[in-house]
Amino acid sequence: xxxxxxRKPPSPLGETTTPVxxxxxxxxxxxxxxxxxxxxxxxxxxLLLLFHYVALLGNVIAFKDYQPFxxxxxxxxxxxxxxxxLFNGDPDFLNALRNTLVLTFIQTVFVFPVPIxxxxxxxxxxxxxxxxxxxxxxxxxxxxxxxxxxxxxxxxFGGSGMxxxxxxxxxxxxxxxxxxxxxxxxxxxSQVIWKDTGWGxxxxxxxxxxxxxxxxxxxAVDGAGRWRQLWHITLPxxxxxxxxxxxxxxxxxxxxxxxxxxxxQAAVGVQASExxxxxxxxxxxxxxxxxxxxxxxxxxxxxxxxxxxxxxxxAHAFGENGVYKA
Amino acid sequence: MxxxxxxxxxxxxxxxxxxxxVLALAALGGPxxxxxxxxxxxxxxxxxxxxxxxxxxxxxxxxxxxxGTDLGIPDVFYRYPAQPVKALGQAPGDxxxxxxxxxxxxxxxxxxDKNAYWQELNRRLGSDLQISMTPATDYPSKFATVVxxxxxxxxxxxxxxxxxxxxxxQAKAANLTKHLSGGAIKDYPxxxxxxxxxxxxxxxxxxxxxxxxxxxxLQSTIQYRRExxxxxxxxxxxxxxxxxxxxxxxxxxxxxxxxxxxxxVPINFIAQTLNVPNGWREEGGKLTSKDETPEMKxxxxxxxxxxxxxxxxPDAFAANAGQFKQWFLAGTAYFTGxxxxxxxxxxxQAAGQEGFKISALxxxxxxGGKGSLWIGSPTHSVVAFNKGAGDRLxxxxxxANWLAAPFGTEEYLFRKYGVEGVHYxxxxxxxxxxxSGVGQTQLGQQYLADAPTVLYLPGEEDVVKAQYEQMNxxxxxxxxxxxxxxxxETEVRKGGxxxxxxxxxxxxxxxxxxxxxxxxxxxxxxxxxxxxxxRAELEEALAASKA
Numbered sequence: 001x002x003x004x005x006x007r008k009p010p011s012p013l014g015e016t017t018t019p020v021x022x023x024x025x026x027x028x029x030x031x032x033x034x035x036x037x038x039x040x041x042x043x044x045x046x047l048l049l050l051f052h053y054v055a056l057l058g059n060v061i062a063f064k065d066y067q068p069f070x071x072x073x074x075x076x077x078x079x080x081x082x083x084x085x086l087f088n089g090d091p092d093f094l095n096a097l098r099n100t101l102v103l104t105f106i107q108t109v110f111v112f113p114v115p116i117x118x119x120x121x122x123x124x125x126x127x128x129x130x131x132x133x134x135x136x137x138x139x140x141x142x143x144x145x146x147x148x149x150x151x152x153x154x155x156x157f158g159g160s161g162m163x164x165x166x167x168x169x170x171x172x173x174x175x176x177x178x179x180x181x182x183x184x185x186x187x188x189x190s191q192v193i194w195k196d197t198g199w200g201x202x203x204x205x206x207x208x209x210x211x212x213x214x215x216x217x218x219x220a221v222d223g224a225g226r227w228r229q230l231w232h233i234t235l236p237x238x239x240x241x242x243x244x245x246x247x248x249x250x251x252x253x254x255x256x257x258x259x260x261x262x263x264x265q266a267a268v269g270v271q272a273s274e275x276x277x278x279x280x281x282x283x284x285x286x287x288x289x290x291x292x293x294x295x296x297x298x299x300x301x302x303x304x305x306x307x308x309x310x311x312x313x314x315a316h317a318f319g320e321n322g323v324y325k326a
Numbered sequence: 327m328x329x330x331x332x333x334x335x336x337x338x339x340x341x342x343x344x345x346x347x348v349l350a351l352a353a354l355g356g357p358x359x360x361x362x363x364x365x366x367x368x369x370x371x372x373x374x375x376x377x378x379x380x381x382x383x384x385x386x387x388x389x390x391x392x393x394g395t396d397l398g399i400p401d402v403f404y405r406y407p408a409q410p411v412k413a414l415g416q417a418p419g420d421x422x423x424x425x426x427x428x429x430x431x432x433x434x435x436x437x438x439d440k441n442a443y444w445q446e447l448n449r450r451l452g453s454d455l456q457i458s459m460t461p462a463t464d465y466p467s468k469f470a471t472v473v474x475x476x477x478x479x480x481x482x483x484x485x486x487x488x489x490x491x492x493x494x495x496q497a498k499a500a501n502l503t504k505h506l507s508g509g510a511i512k513d514y515p516x517x518x519x520x521x522x523x524x525x526x527x528x529x530x531x532x533x534x535x536x537x538x539x540x541x542x543x544l545q546s547t548i549q550y551r552r553e554x555x556x557x558x559x560x561x562x563x564x565x566x567x568x569x570x571x572x573x574x575x576x577x578x579x580x581x582x583x584x585x586x587x588x589x590x591v592p593i594n595f596i597a598q599t600l601n602v603p604n605g606w607r608e609e610g611g612k613l614t615s616k617d618e619t620p621e622m623k624x625x626x627x628x629x630x631x632x633x634x635x636x637x638x639x640p641d642a643f644a645a646n647a648g649q650f651k652q653w654f655l656a657g658t659a660y661f662t663g664x665x666x667x668x669x670x671x672x673x674x675q676a677a678g679q680e681g682f683k684i685s686a687l688x689x690x691x692x693x694g695g696k697g698s699l700w701i702g703s704p705t706h707s708v709v710a711f712n713k714g715a716g717d718r719l720x721x722x723x724x725x726a727n728w729l730a731a732p733f734g735t736e737e738y739l740f741r742k743y744g745v746e747g748v749h750y751x752x753x754x755x756x757x758x759x760x761x762s763g764v765g766q767t768q769l770g771q772q773y774l775a776d777a778p779t780v781l782y783l784p785g786e787e788d789v790v791k792a793q794y795e796q797m798n799x800x801x802x803x804x805x806x807x808x809x810x811x812x813x814x815e816t817e818v819r820k821g822g823x824x825x826x827x828x829x830x831x832x833x834x835x836x837x838x839x840x841x842x843x844x845x846x847x848x849x850x851x852x853x854x855x856x857x858x859x860x861r862a863e864l865e866e867a868l869a870a871s872k873a
Binding site: 067068069070071072092154158159160161164165168169174176178179181264266267269270271282283285286287288289 | 581641
């Protein structure tokens with residue numbers, strides 16, 4: 001973050017006319033030189049430290065029999081006892097793990113590409129006005145909290161909601177949409193798609209606008225159709241951002257939607273709906289097993305880190321930048 | 327009355343939203359109570375026996391219109407006394423701010439600078455009372471977090487369902503024994519007016535660490551019905567068996583009109599018609615959990631049938647207690663389960679509905695005869711004072727005493743209704759809340775200390791009379807929990823989780839996703855997962871309390 005590179009000799013005052021040889025500055029001198037930039041970064045750094053790094057220390061209760069009234073220091077060390085649920089396969093934990101992995105798979109394979117497709121569709125709209133309008137409408141659901149979204153779904157599709165009310169008053173059988181454990185994942189997935197797809201297109205649209213339009217013109221001259229253009233220009237142009245987002249997505253892929261699920265858990269039962277996040281909440285905060293829950297959370301975090309690092313490695317292997325450079 | 331209007335019984339066990347409110351409410355009558363209001367620390371009830379309860383000195387300043395009974399039925403008043411007595415001469419505060427933390431079931435009121443009621447409260451107390459309010463459902467998490475952060479305020483309501491309460495209070499709360507035990511409590515006459523049965527919930531290891539919020543029998547859950555709507559259909563008789571109730575429900579349900587007889591499967595009501603025990607059944611010192619009884623399976627089968635017959639709102643399992651109330655008030659349900667506290671509250675919420683009238687079902691036997699109501703805990707929760715209170719402890723106790731001034735006093739009138747002309751208008755001698763003042767008075771102060779509950783609804787003599795009569799019909803046959811006030815460490819630590827698993831199987835059965843036979847396995851898991859240990863601990867505590 002150096003401004004050095006932007007300083008172009010000769011300086012505005014014209015004191016020197018020949019480029020000075022770069023003198024090695026001390027750490028403090030560099031700090032002083034960049035003080036303004038550092039000041040800008042400081043609040044963010046403090047927040048990051050306080051709420052992301054200092055908070056990490058709390059993970060120590062994964063190795064303790066934590067009792068809130070005793071506090072972290074006074075609670076008894078228990079070694080790896082809390083990790084028993086992981087290694088000895090507590091059925092509830094395994095159930096939560098299985099549900100989480102299925103949802104992770106669905107969200108990565110089916111939900112992730114949807115914004116890309118939508119962005120391509122939006123990009124092909126010719127009228128700027130219609131495009132803006134469609135975008136605004138699609139962005140809206142992102143700003144609704146899950147409580148509202150779930151309430152809307154209940155009013156629309158609930159047992160006594162609008163759709164079923166209509167069906168019944170016309171003599172048809174009502175559909176069990178929200179309370180059916182077998183279709184719960186489909187419900188969750190469609191809610192996620194409805195809520196966040198529009199928002200997810202933003203980065204892709206930005207990337208699309210970066211693609212040099214002369215490429216399209218050139219291929220058009222060479223006789224390439226829409227599909228060939230898509231395959232040879234558009235998608236390669238998006239590849240970097242797709243891979244970047246995919247890696248980031250993998251990092252929190254085990255967080256499959258806490259609020260959304262806990263709000264709808266009662267209707268379908270724990271068996272169909274418990275995921276790692278709700279397991280941690282139900283056991284830790286509600287059930288008082290703070291240590292076990294922290295252990296589960298810790299392992300979940302570790303898996304996330306491993307996934308990010310591995311995905312990044314793979315990206316490098318394919319010649320992409322990934323999240324950071326090797 | 328506000329204390330009624332704001333009451334919503336939540337426990338850790340019905341923490342999950344959307345589960346059956348009735349069950350959740352009734353769970354309070356069950357073994358959880360030992361978790362909410364443990365009677366003694368690790369040593370069991372024996373240790374409790376060593377201590378001396380505060381003397382009970384009844385407040386005799388007012389004469390009720392109908393007298394309460396030893397069963398815990400509260401006094402009934404038709405009108406507020408004409409000249410409320412100012413019961414305490416001087417303000418209890420010491421001029422310095424007092425911090426506190428409570429749960430609330432009301433919308434968060436305006437802050438003190440915009441709240442005439444709060445300002446007047448502070449003036450009358452002689453101290454600025456700072457109250458941190460948290461919605462009841464989130465309070466256990468909030469409480470656990472505050473304890474973990476070691477930032478408990480001067481006065482705090484102990485969350486119902488908090489873990490390891492005895493150890494927690496011994497570590498963090500002021501010991502009140504010296505101030506309240508035996509005759510010492512006479513310095514605080516309104517705390518002395520709290521019945522002894524509630525005080526046992528505030529004793530730990532023979533010492534007093536908290537003051538209880540008494541509720542008499544009001545935490546029992548009953549089955550309400552819309553008497554006005556039923557009368558319009560020519561139905562006035564009470565069902566005398568399950569079959570009659572089911573037929574009635576079928577007759578009333580009209581899915582095409584988006585109307586169902588029931589807000590939720592009344593599984594606990596059915597269990598009560600089958601005389602399923604209230605949490606535990608005690609025979610010769612041996613305990614049997616309600617879930618282990620064969621009658622419980624009959625109840626599940628009956629409940630399953632009700633849901634399959636389409637007499638329950640199809641969203642019952644997805645909705646929460648607030649929605650049940652809405653359906654009931656809107657008349658899209660004819661019956662709903664709720665606590666006794668809700669009786670007057672429904673009238674207040676239905677203000678403006680012409681001819682609105684509710685009553686409650688008695689508890690018939692499943693095949694005729696009599697069932698037995700599960701009597702709820704006499705204690706809502708307990709309130710403790712910070713261990714670091716030092717010399718201010720007596721001030722805090724005097725504030726609590728002031729907050730517990732009973733019905734009939736000027737303090738009570740102000741505490742519940744505010745200031746005349748601002749928060750209420752007088753109709754005769756009755757305070758009628760004004761719209762302009764609504765919302766200002768609900769600070770959760772009833773969870774810092776409160777007087778024994780009375781049945782009183784301004785200008786609604788018939789309503790309280792009907793409630794009193796129903797109580798007198800039903801409660802004599804009711805069952806109290808045999809483990810009320812007894813403490814089991816395993817119950818406190820694992821009871822909530824175990825109960826949640828059972829509840830999840832129960833909901834599956836009721837919705838027809840699992841066969842009733844699945845219950846046996848669920849109960850087996852419950853036993854091996856900690857149920858047997860809870861039983862053993864409770865049996866030990868029970869034996870000790872009898873010795």
